[in-house]
Amino acid sequence: MTTSTPNPFADLPINPSILRVPKSATLAINEKSKALQRAGKRIYRLGLGQSPFPVPELMVSRLQAYARAKDYMAVQGYLPLREAIAGMLRRTEGLDSQARRILVGPGSKELLFGLQMALDCELLLPAPSWVSYEPQARLLSRPCRWIETRPENGWKLTADDLEQQARQRDGKKRQLLILNSPNNPSGACYAETELQDLAEVARRHGILVLSDEIYSELHYRGEHRSMARYYPEGTLVSNGISKWAGAGGWRLGFLAFPEGLEALLQSMIVIASETFTSVSAPIQMASICAFEDSPAMLDYIHGCRRIMAGIGRDFSRRLREGGLQVAEPEGGFYCLPDFSPMADRLRNHGIESAADLATRLLEETGVAGLPGSDFGLHDHLALRFAFVDFDGTELLRVARERPDLAIDLHRPQLQRMQQAADRICDWLHRL
Template identity: 50%
Template sequence: MDLDRAFSPATHINLNIRGMRQSATVAINDLSKQMLKDGHEVFKLGLGQSPFPVPEIMTQALQENAFQKDYLMVKGLPALRQSIVDYYERTQGLDYNPDHVLVGPGTKELMFILQLTYYGDLVIPAPSWVSYAPQARIIGRKLHWLPTAIETGLGVTPDELEKLCQTDPDLPRLMILNYPGNPTGMTYSEDQLKEIAEVAKKYRVLILSDEIYGGVTFSGNHVSIARFYPEGTIISNGISKWAGAGGWRLGAFVFPESLSWLPEPMTSVASETFTSTSAPIQFAAIKAYEQSAEMDSYLEHCREILAALCTDAWRQLTAIGVELAEPKGGFYLFPNFEPLRTAIEAKGITSSMQMCERLLAETGVACLPGSVFGRPDNEFSARIACVDFDGAEALKAVARGNPVDQAFLEIYCYPVVEATRRICQWLTQDDA
């Protein structure tokens, strides 16, 4: 037998996976680390990892529960699920059953299982987080990109959702609504959420409300769309972004009573894949969802720093003519450099991927091209993650009473401030 032919990638790799590359966010992080190792100066604005440390009350709980070695229930530790339910009653006024909470090793895994379990087309705005669409491709789901506009923060609008649903009113659809948004930093007002909910309810669109950045909404007043469409909304949340624990890998889905038929098949899939989430992490995560002065203070300070830093970057970029929605939460900006197209093309650049490669090579600033978030290849857009600074030192400075002003940003968030300056200088410099 010709073994080379028998095990040829062309014949033995799933058609839905052939040609797929590593997640863009993970790839840029790996590249940045390698460049730093090789002695290059790199400003890491690619991977959206929280710059802040995990709160001490959570790390202390993790230490105290390091001995926990048993497999827990597939759905998750009952005490953790109860704390999550209590959290949504306290912050959103929503009533859930702990039995309808599913805990997993990060929300990404739960999103994959949801798409695998629920038979419906995926609907997401362009741009959207880099893993939504690839997961649909792996599973074989049909994908619909919703057009967006800078005036509405590059988010979902009821008009565009209505247009899509009118093409086939009875088609099952799953729409992911992520806010504060990755990659945009946008969020929705209550009026916008009500209008989107009205259309979704009309066409029975299932909404996955990805609220992983809800705790770092700059206003401190995150509102879940589940308030307005509880019967058709699944809330996705976790501790990776607002609690700084990305590497801990813990997320959770919360289902309403009307969707109680969905957690069970998802739990069955979970039992055959990840079995259960790390026991010590689950015990420690309870502290993230419980109300405490420590968590309240931590989140208040994180929001204050991120709001000032992202707003500073927004001001720098808009000052040179970049098209950019003002950030309202999270870590991100999604600038569109199309107003500077002539200057960029003068550098011999024809795509967002090429633009980001040149930017990294010539300025040391690592960011992600808009094309990996669903934007056209030839559109000069990118995602900037304002996270390359020592969050622990910044939090200590705020706790000491330091005002979060421009001087604060120059001292404690210098890499992001300087990286933004370099982007602006690179865009406006005369290459002649």
């Protein structure tokens, strides 16, 4: 069945855009983690940003109930699901959302790709930004412009930063800005006034905004604000069940379109119908309840928030005490400590880049973090830590049973997180 002649497809013409997507350091770190683990080394998995919590039982029982669902769903998404999503955006953000302006996809990443495919725009990204926005632009040969931010204000894009790039811009292309709050990788959340100021600049320059709100319900104080509140006519909201409903592996996300962008929505439906077709029917039907207003979902979300807030506060404090520059996260799973205050000592230790730093820290302490350079941050020795290496099922159970319980790194369920913080600090101390 095999041929022994020379491979006739050795010169197969691969799309050059794909070859321009750099191998991510993240992948290398993940592979090195696995190899070290196989070699018997204890690894603290602060690399991958997966929710530590289980899928809510409500969703699990719905998936079981709908396991026989087999029909192809509407390309745009199952109507009762789109209605639940629009309902949530109206309820939590006061947006003018309608089911007919929601598009459901197998993860918001697929939808962001479709958006960049549908639009012929220049992409604007604050540095740092999540690892997939820019590679998507490369795959689609779309231009991308990074906007520098500063650690002093939690790596947030300011209205001045945005205004400045708009003045400098030479191209004629429309611009698409991706904002992400609560933020991956920094843990920062944009405040109302910050969003208002950004909205004003975006409106003045006709910049379209994709507001990636995938961590929205994990704002620790429950004070997430959607950019669409302040810039309704120019904001697309993306969100899904991957983070605040613990269901990353289920693959379901959505995009909410403002009125007036129907042509864009229709173009994305064309792309959807020629690619993923529709999202898995049992998954769509089981996910409706995630967006509905129920005591069970609220209780789950409040429990997750409380736990992540406690860990984020303690973990970032420990790193600060260890000499790093790091803001206390306000939402989500991440913090982004800047090791630059120790740059000299790190250089003496042979560490010149964030990629070096991630590799050496992993080798010498077992703590896996991701280099800030994978997030577009090249001038700082920063690492992103996902503080999720604990048994979320157990801790969530405990937290829900005892609403008064303080969540700190001394809890027995958080031993690995505490050890990770200790190891990082000890390592820094010994440098």
